[in-house]
Amino acid sequence: MAVGSESKSKPIKRIVILGGGFGGVYTAQHLGKLLRGRSDVEICIVNDENYFVFQPMLAEVVSGNIGILDTVTPIGRIAPQANVYVRSIEHIDLAEQTVILSPGLAKHAAKLKYDHLVVALGNVTDFHKSPGLHAHALPFKNLADALRLRDRAIRVLGDARIEPDEMRRREMLTFVIGGGGFSGVEVAAELNDFIRRTAHKYFHIDPSEPRIILVHSHERILDREMPESLALYAQKVMRKQGVEFIFNRHVVSATPGFTLLDDGTRIVSRTLVSTVPSSPNPLVTDLGLKSDHGRLVTDGQLLVEGCSNVWSLGDCAAVPKSGGGGTCPPTAQFAVRQAKTLAHNIVAAIDGGKQQTFKFAELGKLAALGRRRAVGQLFNKINIHGFTAWVFWRAVYWAKLPGLDRKLRVAGSWLLEFMLPPDLVQTGVDRRRGLTEEFHEAGGCVFKQGDFGNRCYIIATGKAEIVHHDADGEERVVAQLGPTDCFGASEVLQDTAYPASVRCIEATKLLVVPKEDFLKFAEALPSLADRFNAINQKMEAAAAEYSANSATA
């Protein structure tokens, strides 16, 4: 099952880089330059996608200021000397010096032996702590997330245009953003821009209807990232553009129809974007190495403590700051500089040269606020804001874009943005296929009597009840449902309306099987279909009995 050098005659050293973010990709690039023309060292980089995401511009994809692929670059373009493995990592075995990769097109897993390992896995968004977030909140980390949010916005605008029900329109047109750091602020600003620019003009929606609400756990946004004066300026600018703020609160759960805050506030909304601080990557945690708040502890040369050939950098590493005191912050500018030092040190380790110590002082920080406004702080002392800061923001990040082609494309998009209407194509990534989850708080309705169904449900945890309403609106509880109970199938098969409602008695997690999948399953596994039918007969019988009673009464 082993691939790569094993099939070649001459044994060579292999450097395996895990992760295709700033740290990993720039390490591969620098290694490629240092090792150009040498066939005795192989550089491998493993990533879930074949591209690198230029994170600072990701929010601009939402507003459509740049094209949807402008912010991503194929890893092979940045690091042409590296072999790119577009695979998930199943397991890292430090003792065997081996990484197991998930099956790709080849249908079988690959074992990659390494001489040097670079852990650049960043961190992950972990929604499992808050119920419903995994099922209903949109993360904002990669290209798919940005496209999904953009698609969602276009979709609710289109649906709201033809939706006569006030309440449903309010649900559709309210967007909640959780988290007031760089990411939350930029997403809120760009989403707000996009909605304000298009809702009335292209979808005939009253400008007062859409709401963009940012929920933050502190008393002002950017409280850790920016000095108070700049943060307050940012808030003022964003408020003027129509963003609302809720401070000193955080999101505790989410359902299909509302977001719940810690003080019990329910914000009626179909869209929650969560930019909450991320958790360490479980692959990093599982290594069992010394860590600091989930980040691998390295020395000044970026070698992981206790290891001789495992290196780490970027957001998943705790690298000592030069000039003493603390570790480097998890930002792109540090990761990119660490990559250069790290590449040098690995080559030095292979060839027997001198190790370098990582040294870098932060240049500054910038946040875009939408509509040609930004805030920033340079060299930890010069504050800039407004249009100047925005021009600065664009100039800095444009210069940092990898590759001439992206630079040209982004410049082209920025130019066209002045002249052309925004693009309103739904790319379709929003359409989740396969099994999904749904979470309801007590009292939440899974569906209402009379709705048409195109999905079936299995209760994973929690309790629900089947409720029947008669013509006068009086309701009667027909049956209780608990874990492993299945319902909703016969309506899918018969294309009829649900004969009763299903309402949750307590917080309930459901597994949702889409019609298409259910039909395939029912064909191949009749016993599964029977499970669904049992509950359904109960629902229908009770409804029929009730109708009969009403008729005789």
Place this chain on the structure above:
Amino acid sequence: MAVGSESKSKPIKRIVILGGGFGGVYTAQHLGKLLRGRSDVEICIVNDENYFVFQPMLAEVVSGNIGILDTVTPIGRIAPQANVYVRSIEHIDLAEQTVILSPGLAKHAAKLKYDHLVVALGNVTDFHKSPGLHAHALPFKNLADALRLRDRAIRVLGDARIEPDEMRRREMLTFVIGGGGFSGVEVAAELNDFIRRTAHKYFHIDPSEPRIILVHSHERILDREMPESLALYAQKVMRKQGVEFIFNRHVVSATPGFTLLDDGTRIVSRTLVSTVPSSPNPLVTDLGLKSDHGRLVTDGQLLVEGCSNVWSLGDCAAVPKSGGGGTCPPTAQFAVRQAKTLAHNIVAAIDGGKQQTFKFAELGKLAALGRRRAVGQLFNKINIHGFTAWVFWRAVYWAKLPGLDRKLRVAGSWLLEFMLPPDLVQTGVDRRRGLTEEFHEAGGCVFKQGDFGNRCYIIATGKAEIVHHDADGEERVVAQLGPTDCFGASEVLQDTAYPASVRCIEATKLLVVPKEDFLKFAEALPSLADRFNAINQKMEAAAAEYSANSATA
């Protein structure tokens, strides 16, 4: 559940257009112009996507000559007066004058009453006639299809670079295109262009390895579309560029590893694109109206025979040709002209004006062959080919692109194409989620002993056997599997290699459950997991017993 006019005070006439292709979208546009400012008529258009696909340029998305969104336009941009319903159509009820739409974001179906109905549903690709095509062939009709093919090409190039096994590389690097009409020829040409331009330069693949094979059921390509001399010229040009042809054959089935032709030839390949002639849309067939080869028969005014308020146009309609003799061909130029006549006639029907009869003579036909070459015939007599025809092709279709913004974007993309390297980002639409199907011919291996699994299987139809190989390579059949048998789960749960192979005894259709979905199911429905375990214990026990036997022998 009804939406739209029902909620307004004044009863208005509603025109419902089904389908967002050339016929539907241009009807909506013309109606919008004719009815501008009138609030007594509502125009609704229903389509699965919120965008219109400019089909003639779709193949260019594969080669990356144009940006991935350049070829699609939001329907709302072309027909701003229309209400766009981004929904699937569940049912058309002619007696009730009602269309039922699938649930959208609103989670419930919508009933749309109409006064006039326009059926512009085109046709559909139906793979169900040939076993395995539904599971393994890629269609080529909409944007997602084009992106999927592009992603697939990038993915196999990337995987082939790191795959040492010759046979697997050959599978990966062979692309089969079924069908030699306009669509098949253009896909083959553009795919060939893309592969030849990138394989060696960016993926270090030997230029002799990739093969692009076009299979056509006649003795030359474009046999129905172009005169013989032009078709032979096209073949010569494409052959020179590296496309191979197999004539007088057609594809009869497909498996994960090969494409089977009617003479028994097996082409080892992972990618089959099928552009075979399409079938009528089942929604159209279900109407029970008079049809001609599946197309609704209309009169010269585009009114469907036997109806007073149902109209049809485009590929799903059999419209009498002006000047007598036969019906209009299913091409965009006819649909676009029919739309204008149809819009006039509906307004005339509402306001009591005079009906027009559809009249149009074909202007010509063009096919792009890649690398700045094309063939064409104008006014049924002037033949053009080569670079001139290619310039003509670009000029004609560029002029027909809807909207100034698309025109600018496409022009920009064409310009950049000269200067910039091709884009190699995988958009990720290739990644199928949810349940999929897999088809094997007799003797086909589902997986081999020692493979790592990340999916489980349920047999839908057919028979397979569990085969165990000992260290000497000798094999023993351990058990037989039939419909509803499930296997492969315990490896998924334990992340271990399969202890035996599964080989099909006859043509077998499998349902494939991805790891992610299986884990969710197993948690919510332990009984389903048990089903999988039963087979698995058999597989493991047999393997263990055999090992024990071998040890004592």
